[in-house]
Amino acid sequence: MPKPPLRAAFAALLTLTALGVPPAHADEVTPVAVTVNARAALAAVPETGIGANHAIWDAHLGTDETADLLKDAGTKLLRYPGGSYSDIYHWADHTAPGGYVAPGTDFDTFMRGVRRTGAQAMVTANYGTGTAEEAAAWVRYANVTKGYGVKYWEIGNENYGNGHYGAAWEADEHADKSPAEYARHVVAYSEAMKAVDPTIKIGAVLTTPAGWPDGIVGEGDAGTWNQVVLSAAGSKIDFVILHWYPGALDKAAHIPDMIELTRRQIAEYAGPGSERIGIAMTEFNTGSSSRGTTTQPGALAAADAYATLLAHGVFTVDWWNVHNGIGEVTQVAGHTDYGDFGLLSSGTCTSDGSVCEPPVNTRFAPYYALQMMSRFARPGDRFIRAATDRPEVVAHAVRRPGGELAVLLINTSAETSHPVAIRYSGFTPASGAPTVLTHTNGATAITTSAAGTATGHTLPPLSMTTLVLRPAAAEAGLPGTPGQPAVRDVTDTTAAISWPAAPAAARPIAKYEVYRQNGAISEQLGETSGTSFTARNLKPGTRYTINVIARDSGGGLSRPSPPLTFTTGTPASSSxxxxxxxxxxxxxxxxxxxxxxxxxxxxxxxxxxxxxxxxxxxxxxxxxxxxxxxxxxxxxxxxxxxxxxxxxxxxxxxxxxxxxxxxxxxxxxxxxxxxxxxx
Missing domain, CATH: 2.60.40.290 (Immunoglobulin-like)
Structure with a gap:
């Protein structure tokens, strides 16, 4: 993770052209077509979805002002003690040999801020220079002595960066720096820590697909880092840990495959019951230290990535960092960009003192991305498919338990306002103006108004806009939602799908309809009166995402089931x-x-x-x-x-x-x- 000084890997220059931002066209009036499909459900919004990192070298970690700003941003998880510092930090005496520890950043101060923010804590136990006994003592102090109820505990941070694959930035005093040795200690840590509090969740570090050193097999290893760690420690962990600094502002399209490949590795290597293992993105930043880090392009990329990661089932996305420090200073989209990876200003200056950041805790643009995300996608909402026909505009959508639907629209064009024409499937919006939340380039707040219509709106340049829509009719009397589908006997062209029955309401359930997601369009594969269905005529080697919808005897439709994703194979026999x-x-x-x-x-x-x-x-x-x-x-x-x-x-x-x-x-x-x- 970047921290002062920032690693060179995150210093690549990016321009607005690299962002895919088009030039302005004065005569461009054709609306961008947006499709929102309430029948194509994705993951539910988790309680811990919006997160951020705290670091013990941040003197502002424990202030009430910082905690209140994080609360106002909707932050629901805070990670401690700060990236690579985790592997040199000793919690009991609040020291980090070889690093700087700021006053007022001890564990109790951190937890006071967590509670004031209204968040949960994610604690990283010291693997590099610590022991399982030290970690177990931390659990005892946190959850038995103090009653903090810290649920999530990571074992180390980026431990593949210990020199085993060549590059070394992570402290590791173990003579054996292999993934097998890390996995052995994960087992020991998990057993010691859960002996103190069996309710905690233990996370193990994985490499991120397509991120170094993913795919590399080290000398003497039985496989890649992920293969070895999951095979040896999979039965002792509850979640896996990814970090992602894409180094560009237009990489959200990588996320579905990133998460799918991680799930495949978990299923293949972690053993029976591996479906219980969650995925946490405990460090994320757009990764551009000189373009769009504190300005609006970085904020737009952040909102897009947060929404995409959460829609694909990641249970927390934690921004690096709350405060970080000034980097390369540039001009981006008409504003000064401080090259700072923080959500809030640290008030620091360049080494020669020629440029200083604004006062401490001034909100940078990515702060508003997290704030917009927390107002757009609330815990308990469920993501649904949304898409546009133009790359300049990105769309995400959620359905709320009470029937409302929210649409997040991101205009990445630097100078062009884009009108949008929105079409809905499986949802009829009420008449009248929707509630509109907007953040524009350089703005210091999200504005709220009632404007436009449910089907049409104009997006300012470099803006985030959320439309909150009421349904035209209440959902009372409709069938309940079918349960989580499962699949078996997948071949090249068939798959046997089953699901728990939906609760009936005013009328009995007449049948179930099985749909495939094709982008933001639902394609019906078939229907049945029972709770199982064999899909046929599938395409070999193709990933399918399926939802099931119940229909009652009066034609009333349920909400879609949670998604099921599987991939077909090739013929069992061929010439x-x-x-x-x-x-x-x-x-x-x-x-x-x-x-x-x-x-x-x-x-x-x-x-x-x-x-x-x-x-x-x-x-x-x-x-x-x-x-x-x-x-x-x-x-x-x-x-x-x-x-x-x-x-x-x-x-x-x-x-x-x-x-x-x-x-x-x-x-x-x-x-x-x-x-x-x-x-």
Missing amino acids: CSVRLTKQTDWASGYVGVLDITNHGAPIDGWTLNFRWPRTWQSLGSGWSATWTQNGTDVRVVNDPGNGSLPTGGSATVGFVGNYSGPNVLPSVFTLNGTLCTTR
């Missing part, structure tokens, strides 16, 4: 098979080997085709065949010496695959037009 093996990975590319086997009639000359799942993937080079790429399509044609494949015969070819986002591997291959089994 060909392909095995993709990663030989090495360096967190931005990998060497892949394809073993192609012919199970049918002899082949004289072959062509293998596949497609990169994501636009941020590409072919670097290939060998033992002729490799070409067109868009996301890859074509592999045999060399003269390996074109003959008798029945049972194989060919092996290799390639370098590049990626700049979560690396979802290709899984669908055709050989001379025939869909192969992927092994």
Whole structure:
């Protein structure tokens, strides 16, 4: 995590052009089409969703003013004692050998601020220079002696940065710095800490998909950091910990794959019952130390990322940091950007004293992003699908328990106001002007008004706007919501889906309808009078997100079930098979080997085709065949010496695959037009 001095990895320059911000067009009047689908449910908004980090080197950590500002922003979780300082901090005597500890930042002072804010605490136990006994004593003091009820406890911070993979920024006094040693201690910490308070939740550090050193297998290790840690400690943890500094302001599109790949790793390696393991993003910042860090572009990126992460089931997103310190000073979108990763000003100056930040606790633009998020998506709301037809405007939406619907609209255009035309599915808004919350470039508050209509609004440049809409009719008498669907027997084209029955209301339930989310559009897969359904005619190698809706005998519809996500495979048998093996990975590319086997009639000359799942993937080079790429399509044609494949015969070819986002591997291959089994 960045902290004074900021790591060079977060100092890359970004311009508004890199943000995807278009130039102004005076004659641009076509409204941006926004689709909001109340039938396509995503994750529920958690109580701890909006979080931030506190650090023991921050002299303002314990002030009432800081606590009150965090409360006003809607902060519901505060993490302590501060990133990498966690691995040198000893709570009992409030020391951090080798680091600076500011006065008034001890644990009790932190907890007083947590309570004043109305938040929960996330405490990081010292792994690098501490012991399980020290951590257990902290739990005893916090929850037995003081009765603080601290629920969430991490074991260390970014411990993969201990030098095992080369780079070393995280303190670690263990002679063995491997993931296996970390996992062994996670087990010991968990057992010691839960012996004191069995109700606490223990978190283990993972690498973030596509973030260094994800994908790398260290010397002597049985697998990647995540594979080793989850395999050895999965039964002893309750959540996993990700950190994300994307280094750019337009990376929210990476989030669905980032979280899906993390869930796949948990399911594959953590053992039985792994579905209980949650995902926490305990450090997040847009990661641009010179563009949009304290100004509106960074705030817009923050709101988009918070909404996307929470919509995909992360139970907390914790901004780095409450106070951080001045960095590179630039001009962004007409305002001074201080290169500060804090929500609030530290009042610090550049080393030569030529530029100083505004007074301590002045709100930076990302503060308003968290505040807007807390007013848009409240605990107990459920995210629903929303999309736009233009990249300049981003949309998110939630449905509230009482029937209201809220839509968050983000205009990233630097100079252009965009009118929007909003279409709703599964929701009819009441007539009249909605409640409108707006934050514009350079504003020092979120304004509230009643303006526009439920279907039309104009978004100022570089703005966040939330529309809160009442339903046209009450939901009384409608069926209850079906329970969490489950899936089994997934093949290349079918999946058996089941769910707990929905509670009936005024009329009996007549049937259940099963829908697939296709962007912000729901496509019905079928219906049934029971609580199970076999979906057919699915596409091989495709990720599906499903919702179930109950319909009563009078045609009344329930709200959609929680989402179910699964991925289809390839045919169990085929005249060909392909095995993709990663030989090495360096967190931005990998060497892949394809073993192609012919199970049918002899082949004289072959062509293998596949497609990169994501636009941020590409072919670097290939060998033992002729490799070409067109868009996301890859074509592999045999060399003269390996074109003959008798029945049972194989060919092996290799390639370098590049990626700049979560690396979802290709899984669908055709050989001379025939869909192969992927092994």
